[in-house]
Amino acid sequence: MQTLHELATRLKQARRILVLTGAGISAESGIATFRDAQTGLWSRFRPEDLATPAAFQRDPALVWRWYAWRREQIAQAQPNAAHIALAELARRTSLTLVTQNVDDLHQRAGSTGVIALHGAIARTVCSVTGREISPVWLAANPGEPPRSPHHDRGLARPGVVWFGEELPAEALTAAQAAARGCDVVLAIGTSALVYPAAGLPALAQQHGAWFAEINPQPTPLTSAADLAIVQTAGYAMPAVLDAWENR
Numbered sequence: 001m002q003t004l005h006e007l008a009t010r011l012k013q014a015r016r017i018l019v020l021t022g023a024g025i026s027a028e029s030g031i032a033t034f035r036d037a038q039t040g041l042w043s044r045f046r047p048e049d050l051a052t053p054a055a056f057q058r059d060p061a062l063v064w065r066w067y068a069w070r071r072e073q074i075a076q077a078q079p080n081a082a083h084i085a086l087a088e089l090a091r092r093t094s095l096t097l098v099t100q101n102v103d104d105l106h107q108r109a110g111s112t113g114v115i116a117l118h119g120a121i122a123r124t125v126c127s128v129t130g131r132e133i134s135p136v137w138l139a140a141n142p143g144e145p146p147r148s149p150h151h152d153r154g155l156a157r158p159g160v161v162w163f164g165e166e167l168p169a170e171a172l173t174a175a176q177a178a179a180r181g182c183d184v185v186l187a188i189g190t191s192a193l194v195y196p197a198a199g200l201p202a203l204a205q206q207h208g209a210w211f212a213e214i215n216p217q218p219t220p221l222t223s224a225a226d227l228a229i230v231q232t233a234g235y236a237m238p239a240v241l242d243a244w245e246n247r
């Protein structure tokens with residue numbers, strides 16, 4: 001419990017906080033993490049092999065169906081205690097929330113100004129132009145995937161960043177600025193394997209920030225953390241808020 005009290009004290013004393021979340025924060029909402037063994041018909045695929053432009057080029061229907069399955073998981077999920085505690089924490093202090101997740105659970109928990117580095121699974125864009133495709137158009141033009149209204153060779157694809165694709169420049173610039181300007185950086189529920197997102201805690205530390213990690217498993221960043229809390233997000237984040245109140 002001492003480590004949670006130390007984290008609460010650090011957060012309370014911080015001028016500016018950067019929080020980086022990964023799929024682990026949505027695990028207790030029932031959404032499989034990105035690298036967890038995929039269930040059912042998806043168990044024979046590695047996510048990294050499906051979340052690429054080449055996979056979509058090779059078999060657009062397969063990739064479209066994988067995202068439809070994931071969208072369904074997210075639609076049935078609710079924000080969990082960790083998402084809710086983070087939204088509450090942001091109401092008490094200056095906090096920038098950067099997420100690698102493509103679900104909307106932070107937003108549904110009340111977090112605002114969320115920097116979504118890897119896009120949003122709920123968005124659909126044209127595979128050639130990148131322009132948004134409306135749900136109205138999709139409902140009127142079903143398909144796996146539907147074709148795009150923006151280009152005669154275009155197909156509908158999820159509005160997420162695939163491996164090998166650039167992150168949205170504005171989001172990445174804002175996240176890196178937040179890393180340079182924070183005095184506490186907190187990584188929650190990420191395996192810290194995917195760059196440039198996983199480089200944000202080190203960037204913050206290079207600029208003098210104190211770094212804590214919440215994850216039931218060790219990650220490549222654990223050894224660099226000033227404080228490693230080996231707990232689930234759903235347990236640790238509400239407990240940090242409780243400890244904050246008793247400080």
Ligand code: BV8
Pocket residue numbers: 021022023024025027028033034035036051100101102118160161162163164165166167188189190191192193194195196214215216217219231232233234
């Ligand atoms: C790019 C969207 C320019 C799609 C995703 C530098 C060095 C090395 C490689 C690279 C580099 N720069 C670029 C690369 C290549 C690549 C990369 O990083 N590859 C890795 C695998 C080596 N990066 C890119 O391609 C990026 N683009 O940089 O463009 C470029 C391009 C090519 C070459 C050079 C430069 C684009 C990356 C974005 C990919 N898209 N998602 C989709 O979702 O379908 S990333 C994907 O992994 C996920 O979406 C997620 O965002 C991300 C990280 O995963 P996590 O969120 O951490 O989830 P994971 O399952 O891995 O881990 C869950 C964790 O939770 C675990 O640690 C677990 O212990 C913990 N946990 C479980 N339960 C709980 C919990 N924690 C707390 N509570 C719990 N209850």
